[in-house]
Amino acid sequence: xxxxxxxxxxxxxxxxxxxxxxxxxxxxxxxxxxxxxxxxxxxxxxxxxxxxxxxxxxxxxxxxxxxxxxxxxxxxxxxxxxxxxxxxxxxxxxxxxxxxxxxxxxxxxxxxxxxxxxxxxxxxxxxxxxxxxxxxxxxxxxxxxxxxxxxxxxxxxxxxxxxxxxxxxxxxxxxxxxxxxxxxxxxxxxxxxxxxxxxxxxxxxxxxxxxxxxxxxxxxxxxxxxxxxxxxxxxxxxxxxxxxxxxxxxxxxxxxxxxxxxxxxxxxxxxxxxxxxxxxxxxxxxxxxxxxxxxxxxxxxxxxxxxxxxxxxxxxxxxxxxxxxxxxxxxxxxxxxx
Amino acid sequence: xxxxxxxxxxxxxxxxxxxxxxxxxxxxxxxxxxxxxxxxxxxxxxxxxxxxxxxxxxxxxxxxxxxxxxxxxxxxxxxxxxxxxxxxxxxxxxxxxxxxxxxxxxxxxxxxxxxxxxxxxxxxxxxxxxxxxxxxxxxxxxxxxxxxxxxxxxxxxxxxxxxxxxxxxxxxxxxxxxxxxxxxxxxxxxxxxxxxxxxxxxxxxxxxxxxxxxxxxxxxxxxxxxxxxxxxxxxxxxxxxxxxxxxxxxxxxxxxxxxxxxxxxxxxxxxxxxxxxxxxxxxxxxxxxxxxxxxxxxxxxxxxxxxxxxxxxxxxxxxxxxxxxxxxxxxxxxxxxx
DNA sequence: CGCTGGCACTCGAATGTGAAGAGTGCCAGA
DNA sequence: TCTGGCACTCTTCACATTCGAGTGCCAGCG
Numbered sequence: 001x002x003x004x005x006x007x008x009x010x011x012x013x014x015x016x017x018x019x020x021x022x023x024x025x026x027x028x029x030x031x032x033x034x035x036x037x038x039x040x041x042x043x044x045x046x047x048x049x050x051x052x053x054x055x056x057x058x059x060x061x062x063x064x065x066x067x068x069x070x071x072x073x074x075x076x077x078x079x080x081x082x083x084x085x086x087x088x089x090x091x092x093x094x095x096x097x098x099x100x101x102x103x104x105x106x107x108x109x110x111x112x113x114x115x116x117x118x119x120x121x122x123x124x125x126x127x128x129x130x131x132x133x134x135x136x137x138x139x140x141x142x143x144x145x146x147x148x149x150x151x152x153x154x155x156x157x158x159x160x161x162x163x164x165x166x167x168x169x170x171x172x173x174x175x176x177x178x179x180x181x182x183x184x185x186x187x188x189x190x191x192x193x194x195x196x197x198x199x200x201x202x203x204x205x206x207x208x209x210x211x212x213x214x215x216x217x218x219x220x221x222x223x224x225x226x227x228x229x230x231x232x233x234x235x236x237x238x239x240x241x242x243x244x245x246x247x248x249x250x251x252x253x254x255x256x257x258x259x260x261x262x263x264x265x266x267x268x269x270x271x272x273x274x275x276x277x278x279x280x281x282x283x284x285x286x287x288x289x290x291x292x293x294x295x296x297x298x299x300x301x302x303x304x305x306x307x308x309x310x311x312x313x314x315x316x317x318x319x320x321x322x323x324x325x326x327x328x329x330x331x332x333x334x335x336x337x338x
Numbered sequence: 339x340x341x342x343x344x345x346x347x348x349x350x351x352x353x354x355x356x357x358x359x360x361x362x363x364x365x366x367x368x369x370x371x372x373x374x375x376x377x378x379x380x381x382x383x384x385x386x387x388x389x390x391x392x393x394x395x396x397x398x399x400x401x402x403x404x405x406x407x408x409x410x411x412x413x414x415x416x417x418x419x420x421x422x423x424x425x426x427x428x429x430x431x432x433x434x435x436x437x438x439x440x441x442x443x444x445x446x447x448x449x450x451x452x453x454x455x456x457x458x459x460x461x462x463x464x465x466x467x468x469x470x471x472x473x474x475x476x477x478x479x480x481x482x483x484x485x486x487x488x489x490x491x492x493x494x495x496x497x498x499x500x501x502x503x504x505x506x507x508x509x510x511x512x513x514x515x516x517x518x519x520x521x522x523x524x525x526x527x528x529x530x531x532x533x534x535x536x537x538x539x540x541x542x543x544x545x546x547x548x549x550x551x552x553x554x555x556x557x558x559x560x561x562x563x564x565x566x567x568x569x570x571x572x573x574x575x576x577x578x579x580x581x582x583x584x585x586x587x588x589x590x591x592x593x594x595x596x597x598x599x600x601x602x603x604x605x606x607x608x609x610x611x612x613x614x615x616x617x618x619x620x621x622x623x624x625x626x627x628x629x630x631x632x633x634x635x636x637x638x639x640x641x642x643x644x645x646x647x648x649x650x651x652x653x654x655x656x657x658x659x660x661x662x663x664x665x666x667x668x669x670x671x672x673x674x675x676x
Numbered sequence: 677c678g679c680t681g682g683c684a685c686t687c688g689a690a691t692g693t694g695a696a697g698a699g700t701g702c703c704a705g706a
Numbered sequence: 707t708c709t710g711g712c713a714c715t716c717t718t719c720a721c722a723t724t725c726g727a728g729t730g731c732c733a734g735c736g
Contacts, residue, residue: 025728038680061687061728135477157497236591253574363699399699399716
């Protein structure tokens with residue numbers, strides 16, 4: 001077990017290193033933080049911290065830098081979440097309030113996060129597993145061709161073509177539209193399959209084929225819709241990463257282009273509360289030198305999607321976490337209002 | 339006027355520099371290209387080319403590198419467009435054929451372009467100025483609240499809420515829906531305002547307010563829709579830019595995040611045929627050390643949007659132009675089919 | 677037992693020197 | 707008009723040297 005002072009030393013190391021981007025030595029530490037002990041003592045503590053694997057030296061005769069394990073301890077025990085100041089909150093709210101539709105909300109959120117944290121921001125579009133159906137519309141484009149339009153309560157619209165096995169009359173169409181909506185409107189996606197399963201029985205034999213086709217297209221759409229999309233921004237901030245560029249930045253850019261990777265990354269994060277994944281804690285190799293701070297957001301109590309930032313492990317965790325939390329909260333509010 | 343041989347020397351310099359990324363000297367030139375003259379002669383030619391501003395030396399006693407003006411001449415006069423090989427064409431077609439919807443077409447196009455050119459790809463979503471309306475749908479969500487859904491022939495769907503000044507009956511709604519569609523379905527966006535202007539006259543006085551509101555929302559949507567979106571990919575290729583990273587790459591990443599900048603960039607490019615903007619020819623400062631190759635694409639004869647790549651001025655112009663042209667052509671085909 | 681000051685040691689960063697090499701410009705001659 | 711030759715310029719690289727920050731360890735002190 002580490003003594004109180006050693007923890008303080010670790011905290012000081014993390015703070016200094018994050019600030020200066022340079023390995024921090026014992027002398028500098030005692031000067032910049034009033035630890036009340038001499039450099040020699042700090043050196044002993046640092047040696048102990050190094051033995052435990054919390055810090056490391058890039059090479060002999062250089063200062064120490066925190067390891068992933070060190071950051072982990074820092075985040076878990078030594079640092080809180082730095083709350084946003086009043087003006088910052090107001091700025092966030094103002095900025096998000098200007099959004100005109102869902103795309104805009106997401107776009108603004110990305111910008112905002114990137115700007116606040118000066119890192120790369122990732123925002124997942126509100127997911128639909130927990131969404132509900134607002135309306136299903138059926139349009140006849142040709143005698144045996146329909147268009148299915150699904151409107152969700154988060155404001156997303158998805159359309160699919162349906163080729164009918166047999167011509168489908170306007171009357172049947174209206175009937176199907178009405179029945180479908182009375183059953184699924186306002187219901188959760190997950191409940192839809194169960195709710196429509198006996199729907200074909202209500203139709204004449206010659207229409208059943210079409211009804212079945214429409215339903216299966218609808219169910220497919222619900223599932224596919226779940227293939228969540230996301231938006232990223234602030235990649236220019238990657239240039240602040242380090243001086244050893246190409247090697248560090250390349251895999252990160254590659255990871256950011258692979259939506260699958262990012263979705264998995266966000267998906268793995270805990271469902272409630274804020275998750276911080278530090279360096280090698282990230283499963284994806286290209287992100288081994290980055291940390292990901294993510295949190296769920298949503299209208300009302302439930303999280304419908306996640307957002308977060310990707311930055312160097314050497315990041316200002318309290319500040320970043322504060323910004324991420326605040327943004328998530330306000331986005332949730334905006335979504336709830338609309 | 340430059341002699342034939344001097345043009346050949348310029349061509350050789352461009353080709354070598356693009357290949358090796360290093361300033362090219364007179365000796366290397368005569369060795370790698372059979373110019374039939376000695377290095378000394380080439381030196382004279384190079385001095386002349388330098389006087390004219392086509393090439394420059396980074397510092398005394400280094401080889402020459404092409405200037406923007408040199409690349410311009412190369413592109414205009416010295417190099418053609420390198421056609422894709424058969425297998426390449428087939429690969430392009432196969433890859434694009436797998437797309438399931440518009441988003442997917444655009445996403446695949448971006449990937450493909452980035453991969454083929456090993457540069458940053460930019461694809462604009464099919465623009466709507468020249469698009470036509472496939473269908474307009476009106477749904478009643480609440481007594482005085484409608485949802486307007488616009489479906490375009492390129493497969494895009496846009497929805498808007500409409501708050502009515504007065505309650506609007508189902509009968510009126512059906513009437514409006516029918517009239518609206520009979521007038522605008524299949525028509526171009528640009529023609530819509532004219533086509534619906536007298537529509538309110540056909541309704542009862544108490545409904546006119548709502549009809550007018552719906553129409554103005556529709557027109558707004560048509561215009562806003564025109565705020566074109568785009569997708570980018572292959573940013574990881576920026577890491578191949580040069581060795582002097584951060585300075586070069588940062589402004590480019592910033593430019594790529596500013597959709598406005600990119601849209602203007604594509605917009606400025608000529609409407610037909612391929613456009614190549616080299617270095618300082620780009621209005622946006624951050625892109626002064628990049629070249630942009632763009633071309634319009636679309637279903638049928640008309641271009642509905644543009645696509646292109648952004649890369650270092652030192653790029654393989656013939657190959658890049660070939661890839662861009664080929665991809666644009668096949669995307670056009672795909673769009674025409676669906 | 678823990679803290680402190682002192683001291684020798686290590687190793688990277690910065691600086692300087694010198695040789696090598698690539699490339700140029702210019703000139704006289706074919 | 708082209709060519710070979712030659713002197714000159716600069717960058718690059720390797721190597722040596724210095725400088726300094728930071729460490730580890732130890733003996734002594736409260």
